[in-house]
Amino acid sequence: MKQTAQQLRHGFIQYFAERGHHAVPSSPLIPQADPTLLFTNAGMNQFKGVFLGEDSRSYKRAVTVQKCMRAGGKHNDLENVGYTGRHHTFFEMLGNFSFGDYFKKEAIQFGWEFLTQIVGLPKDKLWVTIFRDDDEAARIWEHDMGISPDRIMRCNEKDNFWQMGETGPCGPCSEIHYDQGSGVPGDDIPNGAGDRVMEIWNLVFMQYNRDSKGTLTPLPKPSIDTGMGLERLAAVVQGVTSNYDTDLFTSILAAIATRTGHRYRHEAPADRSMRVIADHLRATSFLVADGVLPSNEGRGYVLRRILRRAARHGRLIGVAEPFLYELTRPVVEMMGEPYPELRGASATIAEVTQGEEERFIATLDQGLPIVNDLVSKAKAAKRTTLAGEEVFKLYDTYGFPIDLMTEAAREHGLVLDEAAFQRALEEQRERARKSAGFEVVAAKPVIEDLIGKIKSSEAISVHLQEDKPRILKYVATEFVGYEHREADGLVQAILKNDQLVKEAVEGDEVELVLDATPFYPEGGGQVGDQGLINGPEGRVEVRETTRAAPGLILHKGIVR
Template sequence: MLTSAEIRQKFLDFFASKGHAIVPSAPIVVKNDPTLLFTNAGMNQFKDYFLGNKKAPSSRIADTQKCLRVSGKHNDLEEVGVDTYHHTMFEMLGNWSFGDYFKKEAIEWSWELLAEVLGIPKDRLYVTIFEGDAKENLPKDEEAFNEWKKWIAEDRILLGNKKDNFWEMGDTGPCGPCTEIHVDCRPDEERKAVDGKTLVNNDHPQVIEIWNNVFIQFNRLKDGSLELLPAKHVDTGMGFERLVRVLQQKTSNYDSDVFTGTIAATEKITGKKYDFSDTKQAIAFRVIADHIRAIAFTIADGQLPSNTGAGYVIRRILRRAVRYYFSYLDMKEPLLYQLMPVLAEQFKTVFPELFAQLDFVSKVVKEEEDAFLRTLEKGLKKIDEVIVQTKGVAINGEAAFELLDTYGFPIDLTRLIAQENNLKVDEEAFEKALAQQKDRSRAATALDTEDWVVLKDTANTSFEGYHTLNTETKVTKYRKVKAKGKESFQLVLEATPFYAESGGQVGDTGILLFEGEEIAVTDTKKENDLIIHFAEKLPVNITAIVSARVAEEKRRKTQVHHSATHLLHAALRKVLGTHVAQKGSLVNEEHLRFDFSHFAKVTDEEIAQIEAIVNEKIRENIPVVIKELPKEEAIQLGAMALFGEKYGDRVRVVIMDSKYSIELCGGTHVGATGELGFFKIKHESAVAAGVRRIEAVSGHAAEVFVNDHLQTLASIKETLKNPKDVAKAVESTLAEAADLRKKVEHLEARFLGTLREEIIKKATVINGVSFIGEVVEVSSADALKKLCFDLKQNLDEYVAVLCANVDGKASVAVGISDNVVTSKGLDAGKIIKEHVAPLIKGGGGGQKTLATAGGQDASNLQAVIEKVKELV
């Protein structure tokens, strides 16, 4: 029986023999694509080739791609681990043709690989083709049908509708018919009893789709119409886990060696056994085996768990796994991080990034587990209370929101627990509560982009901004964009000096001059590999030659900070250790922000060392050497590559002394380190588990920063009458102030004691209760509250309302003894909210026995006393 590693290699070797270039997987975390958070299909990294934005380096490519799907067609998170074949992270084996071969070869090679090379019995295979769609005026895919007839019986070629057999990249863009290959894995007796063709595309767990061949031949326009593409492409995707399951003759993906190593390790740690059933315990094993891969590889590719965007998706997946092992494997300590070495070793040769960062990823995951376990038990008790209160209807939306907000329960986790108790969640009320808290509206932030208006058909923009800030060029295409009700435009140029936001460096701004008409460029970004210039209007003559001019001062200051990050990165590794790796950065004209892996606070001494090293390299005025090299040659040279970045065959290498700093980088830089002038660290802090952040300035920004601090110091010295030792003078002043504060507190305590005795003497009895209502002179609302609280030392049954004018604002405290609360039903908190706060134009609250309020109107304090007296 072939192992999963051997199966993967056979696929790659087969397509290499058919003239395909084998390329590495792109990172699972997507950058420069506003439509995606994660790579969710093998074709994502090739989008620009299909869109015509970029020319493919080879017309035939094959690979295995890490993908992540948490929702979408047939794949909601709630299903993962419950069934046998859906996953969050999965591998997609794929082969592509960019304007080269088409349906004939794709179909022939699919059959050859599956039936001949891998030996899947031919009588277990079925295929589907597109049946056509009259509404779209699309005919049946006769070409695919005729090609399949050469290899498989006609009664095994099934017709599929647009939903199943017509693939689209999105609402617009490349699309086309597809042909799917399905495998019937049922026992022979079942196959004889029920014809497999009736189970295809019917969610049968043993009759599964294994491979999809997409034939991209159309472009979907904004109005929904289709136009033929000038070049036809093939895009295929085969689920690796499903293929392994079929070839290893298992009834579940989780029974194949892709997952059995992780399951065995989980058994060893928990002392529980996996029994291949549908019990909650068995589901927990499958959830962990699946989720650990999504968590590990996403973090290794640079996405840390967080409360927003892609980071929140990872946190949701991690917390779902924690909840399963906590509830069903009786594991109350972190488990997931202990599985990392098993996973890293398994994928070391195909996805080495996890093995290379094993310590970092493990520590991040452990800290996330620890944090959630601290609140999980309380949260589970809370949700049990909520379930009892629902009385078998639906979990209240506000309660579901509280579980998210207070206990960190993602809504899908609440939904899962509700489902286990045969309940639903009031999703509408939950969404309403969530929207109120976040104050956001998807509709308001969504981009509505129109079709590109193409003026000139070119493969991609030539970037000339490394050597010039002014280029004569032409607009190749443009489109209108609407966001938050505002209209703007995006332009693509034939050549541009504008740097598009990437690698932490912000996008350039500047102007486009069309025959003297000035159009401001407000930002420059990448969409996949397309350089897009943002403008608030279009020129009168958009076809004219345009002078593209970058804002020089902003660019110069920005590249000073970018070069400084390289010097900083090398200094961090020198002082803290070689475990330091970049985890994110922001570089603009004002400052730099650098995130890096490190598990302790950087001390003041270490910061001083780092600054000294960077400034020494600046004074050495090292030439910044930039080379374009083959990727492998650059790595051998010692170049630092960032995890989570996708590099081409040729890379740009930035060298600042070959013994100090060599990095792969596409950003812009100074000519020599002396241009940085001076470097100063402003702040060091924690960002996430195992990630620290340094904020720093260089060049002109460093000069401004130091001057501001010197000016502040001079002002302090002047205030302190110019002492010789400023630090000692400040220390002395603070000590003196602390001493005076103690004396004031002591005097205030004596004063409040005397005042308490005075107002007790003024108490009157109303309905058997001692009532005190006084406007008093105190220095603060806290002093008033303390005075009211201390009355219980001298009184048994009482109601007191004390008021004060503190700095022109009203302050009120209401105190009620416990026995009066019980016997008379009076509630200080309620009195404050309903009767006091409106009178003083303010707000407040508290307990039944003591509550306070503050307000803008101090003229009604006597009215407050009368109102409370009336209530008594």
């Protein structure tokens, strides 16, 4: 009997719990104690300190179903989403872990037994790969598991030596692959061309820590880290060759079809857009539920790119108005049982999505016709590139995202002339520097950024008000000094050394941006006010108040 994704989640946890593993909840998508990661991208992230011997747990065996993101940074699948049946930004990783308890033999035995006896995959459809020098793993697979030597492949470091990042825990690995049959294009061996033989489970034998110089140091205790994508496993078990045909996506794609009027599996370009939208809706829902909001930096910028890419693909299949926010509910309904945090944040997810769509719609209205015109001209001239100078004009005039222009070119077999784009960008910056004078003074980048946040009403954070999520957004500072000498206000931003920061400590020189203030800013021959801003965790002695731009008042002072 074909198993649902929820049955696979439950069965995986149950199998390992019965074998002494502690069931550990998924950690958030925002890494809690690892500044090297933009997002949680593997099940082992929350156990990194344990592998390094810096942390300890009350258990030596663990099992998880971990929510993961691979968009931005080294691990980035964003541009491939929609073009294949197996790439995703958000995905779930099944994993079992040993912290100095069992090692290769048990890990291999558990993996083989779960797939062949619990899930019921045919043994003759499975392949195994190992690191080229790992004779121990080869012996275990052949002599203990009874795998024929001709189904065991030795591979190089690129394919069978795993590491989380440039530094950190690492070691040789053994992968289990599944042959989908001759109906799927590709070679009939692992790591070949095409998708016929697909990796489904990676068993990592954590033996080393790699430092910034590339030096490998043995870990205090050899450990086990395994990872298996739920989406791929579901595809194999449910007898489909695309993850998007599993029950993880079918209800979401059905909702997209109803909203857009396009039937999935009917037309290739529309299918691609529907896959993009389905994947990005899942990523958006989980990111917002974990506290990420659209912005121009870091995690928020990745979320903004994901939402805007989905909005563009909506436009490609005929939806001109904001609509993604309506489709976040099917995601919550589909994923809310294993991840109840989605249900609690359902209204916030829809509100954040709608707000970002509405802000981006004018850019799409103005920019897409110009992009299409550039593509048509390039094809008519039989060029293989989009002119970088023309693309820059679109970017500079309308703020049309460069990554969306790159994708539009790709869809028509073109590439963007990035070198010409960068030249045009630098020339524009140089002109701006030279034009700075009495009438036109170039604002600092951080001020320009804040002006943009205020104009677009960008979200700052989410907090609970009367047990309901409320989104705080950037607003122009309201001057209330004519009516009040004292007033309550929300700190919207903290500037330190011309950079936005999350916090400041005693003695720091800062500039605060509030949503309302009684402090009169310098201007009209009047000196800016001085005074105190008191907060629950400290105060700022304001020595100068200035107006950086209309609606943007800066309170300069010292943290006390």
